[in-house]
Amino acid sequence: xxxxxxxxxxxxxxxxxxxxxxxxxxxxxxxxxxxxxxxxxxxxxxxxxxxxxxxxxxxxxxxxxxxxxxxxxxxxxxxxxxxxxxxxxxxxxxxxxxxxxxxxxxxxxxxxxxxxxxxxxxxxxxxxxxxxxxxxxxxxxxxxxxxxxxxxxxxxxxxxxxxxxxxxxxxxxxxxxxxxxxxxxxxxxxxxxxxxxxxxxxxx
Numbered sequence: 001x002x003x004x005x006x007x008x009x010x011x012x013x014x015x016x017x018x019x020x021x022x023x024x025x026x027x028x029x030x031x032x033x034x035x036x037x038x039x040x041x042x043x044x045x046x047x048x049x050x051x052x053x054x055x056x057x058x059x060x061x062x063x064x065x066x067x068x069x070x071x072x073x074x075x076x077x078x079x080x081x082x083x084x085x086x087x088x089x090x091x092x093x094x095x096x097x098x099x100x101x102x103x104x105x106x107x108x109x110x111x112x113x114x115x116x117x118x119x120x121x122x123x124x125x126x127x128x129x130x131x132x133x134x135x136x137x138x139x140x141x142x143x144x145x146x147x148x149x150x151x152x153x154x155x156x157x158x159x160x161x162x163x164x165x166x167x168x169x170x171x172x173x174x175x176x177x178x179x180x181x182x183x184x185x186x187x188x189x190x191x192x193x194x195x196x197x198x199x200x201x202x203x204x
Contacts, residue, residue: 033069037107050136053079053108057117060100068094072108073132075154079106079115080128083151087142095151106155115155128152 037054055068073080083095098104102117120128129152133139143150 030069034067037069038067051108053081053106055081055094056105056107057094057097058101060097063101066094066097068092070094071136072106072155073135075128075131077157079155079157080132081153081155082132082139083153084139084142084146087145089146089148091148091151095153098153103158104155114158116158117153117155120152120154124154125152128154 033052034054037052050071051074052069053072055066055070057066057068058064059066070081083091085092085095098117099119104115104117106113106115129139132152139150
């Protein structure tokens with residue numbers, strides 16, 4: 001686990017926290033880490049320094065499966081995730097999903113586990129913030145840029161599971177949606193139709 005005490009890691013964290021670099025890495029993680037982690041069951045990803053999990057949650061309003069690669073900090077059997085959204089002024093969509101539907105699955109290190117998300121407040125949040133910034137100092141840059149209180153969630157482990165039939169079906173649907181979205185973008189480019197006119201291929 002990296003530490004802010006390491007000067008090389010601090011320098012790397014500052015580089016990653018540069019707005020354009022952050023945005024590029026977020027897009028790259030979405031389009032590369034998500035399918036890569038699915039295929040490798042969480043063993044392979046772009047970042048081999050900070051632990052990354054694949055969060056599977058349901059849309060707060062739609063109930064549709066959403067999958068998001070996220071940095072995490074382990075706390076015993078539980079994990080901390082940070083809704084920094086790369087320092088943007090708005091919280092990420094998965095933050096609202098966890099508030100509305102806190103039962104989630106996480107794929108990491110070849111294992112899928114069920115968790116119950118708890119948004120931290122008060123002293124618990126302060127303690128967790130010190131823990132996550134000690135691992136990844138870039139969160140401090142994100143907090144200054146976002147000008148908002150960044151939500152922190154503790155994912156409390158409920159059980160470790162082998163992939164259920166329902167989970168496999170949801171994964172296949174998610175992959176199918178990715179393929180359909182890709183085909184829509186190709187058709188739009190061929191027909192020179194603005195993307196906004198055909199709808200977003202996939203909204204988390």
